[in-house]
Amino acid sequence: MSKKALIIGGGTAGCTAAIEMSKKSDWSTILVEKGSSLGAGVSTNFKAGHPYTYGPRHFLSHNEEVFKYLNNIVPLRRCKEHQFTSFIESDSQFYSYPIHEDDFDKMPDSRNIKEEISVLDEKYKNAEFKLTKGEERLEESANNYEDFWIKSVGNTLYNKFIKSYTNKMWQTNDNTIIDDFTWSPKGVAIKKGPREGWDSAISAYPYALNGYNDFFALAGKSVKTYFNTSVDKINPKTQEALINNQWEKYDVIINTTPIDHLLEYSFGELKYIGRDITFLILPVEFVLPKDVYFTYYCGSEKYTRVVEYKKFTQYKSPHTLISLEYPSSRGRLYPMPTEIERERAKKYFDSVNDDFYSIGRIGAFNYRYDIDDAIEQAIKVTKSL
C-alpha cells in the first residue's frame, strides 16, 4: 500500500515538493492550496497585456544545481546586468544599492562619510555575504541590525540608506530589535567596481512571458491538487490534518504555511509583515534607467520599492507597468527577523513530530529564504523520504 503525503500550500516550496513527490511511486500525495491558483506571488498575471508578479521575484542564487533544476522546467535568462538604486530623499539623488564607493563624491556630506569609513574595522566594511547564509563571525560580534550597519558603513550612510527604510520595511521605530541582518547589504556593505546588484551570484528570470507559470502548472499536474481549500488545523502528534471538516491521517506532512495557524496559535501569533501593492501604467516605454530593474525609496514616502516589470519580463510595449510596494499589517509574507519571534517559532517546530516538515520562507519562518531556498528545501525534504 502506498504511503500518504500531504503538502500544505502551493507556492514555490509546495509546488517543488509536489513535483518531486510525484516521482516516487510508493507515495500518494495531495496538495492543498487555499487560493484559486498555484505559485502565490511568484505566479505571473497580466494587466492590459503586461506580465507581472507580486513584487520583483527574480531568481537569485549561489546554487547552480537549483538554477539548473528550475531552468530545465522554465528556461531562465541570466540577467547579471541588473542594478538596484536607492532614492535618498535628504540628498534628492539616486545612488546605487548596494552602497557604492564611487557615489561618495556625489554626496553633499562626502567628507564626513569618508572620515567615518576610514576608522571602521576592515572585517565589517569589506565583508562579503552570501544570499542565504550570513557571515557567522560578524553575526556574533554585531549586536543587532543597527549596530551591524553602523560598524559596516558609519553613521551618516546608515542614516541615509538604511535607518528609515528599515523602520518602514519592518514597521518599527527601533532597528535594534532586528538581530538577523547579513541578508540586508545584498552581498557587500560597500561595493567597489561593478554596479550590478549581484555580480557574484546567479541572477535570472524566465524567458517566457508567463514567467514561472509552467513550473506551477507542472506541479498541479503532478499530484492531486485541491484549490480554494484551507488546512486550518493539524494534530502534531498523530499527523492528522483537518481538511474540509474531516480529519485525515498522513505518513508525512510538508507544510509551507504559517505553522502557528495550524497549531491554533498555542504559543501566540508569529509576526509577519504583509505587503500592499499599487500598479501603475505610464505612457513611456521605460521609466527606470537602462539596467535598473527596481529602486528603493529611502525617505518619508510610505512605499519601499518601485519595480519596472518589463525589465524582468522583456515585454515589448510603448508603455510600461510599475508597482509600488507598501509594508502593511495585511498578509503574512515577511517573517519578522527578531529573536523573540524566532524563539516563538522554535516552540512550534519543537512541538511537532519528525514526519512533519515546515519549509519555505513562510513555513520555516525565515526571511532569508528566497525562491531558490524554497526549491532547495523542498528537494532536500522529498529526497529524504
Ligand SMILES: Cc1cc2nc3c(=O)[nH]c(=O)nc-3n(C[C@H](O)[C@H](O)[C@H](O)COP(=O)(O)OP(=O)(O)OC[C@H]3O[C@@H](n4cnc5c(N)ncnc54)[C@H](O)[C@@H]3O)c2cc1C
Ligand atoms: C513582495 C515580495 C517580493 C519578493 N521578491 C523576491 C525575489 O525577487 N526573488 C526571490 O528569490 N524571492 C523573492 N521573494 C521571496 C520568495 O518569493 C519567497 O521566499 C518564496 O516564493 C516563498 O515560497 P513559499 O512556497 O515558501 O511560500 P508562498 O509562496 O508564500 O506559498 C505559500 C502558499 O500557501 C498557501 N496557504 C497559506 N495558508 C494556507 C492554508 N492554511 N491552507 C492551504 N494553503 C495555504 C498560500 O496561498 C500560498 O500559495 C519575494 C517575496 C515577496 C513577499
